[in-house]
Amino acid sequence: MSLGTHDTPRLTTILQGDQRKLKLSFLILFSYPGTPGIYYGDEIGLEGHEDPDNCRAFPWDESEWNDELRRYICKLIELRRKHAELRRGDVLSLSCDSARVVAMARQGQDATTVLVFNPTDASMEVRISVAELGWNESQFVEELLSNKKHVVSGGRVGLHLPPYEGILLRNRSGNL
Secondary structure, three states, X not given: OEOOOOOOOOHHHHOOOOHHHHHHXXXXXXXXXXXXXXXXXXXXXXXXXXXXXXXXXXXXXXHHOOHHXXXXXXXXXXXXXXXXXXXXOEEEEOOEOOOOOEEEEEEOXXXXXXXXXXXXXXXXXXXXXXXXXXXOOOOEEEEOOOOOEEEOEOOEEXXXXXXXXXXXXXXXXXXX
């Protein structure tokens, strides 16, 4: 699965360079089932409109790269390698108190990661149901990208999601 190809305008161009949307797109790509693919240059924010502009040469001068985006994608690659459920886990849809937020789990043999995506232009305060995952009351869970901790309360985890942001949560008893 890939977000870009030689047949379409570049992702950075489509999303008008919006870093939040770019990061959320790659987070979804690296969290969903299937093998993520990156069209050359998308990892550094290479722009390009319709063909042939979308097939321009790769800029080897690192000063032209979006290094923040590249580092973020490297972190996603590291997390996917480290946590088997992000590669091979079953998908379970989770209940959320907002229909505008996507919440699901990738369940592996030894651990579960919860994926929460806010694809809107509004901040959201949401509560995600995690009781069906076997996460215990008062248990701490950790955001994989920020290491921020949350507590399970009433079978749910409360989260603040800025616009176009996603969160990966994993219980601390797993392989952090």
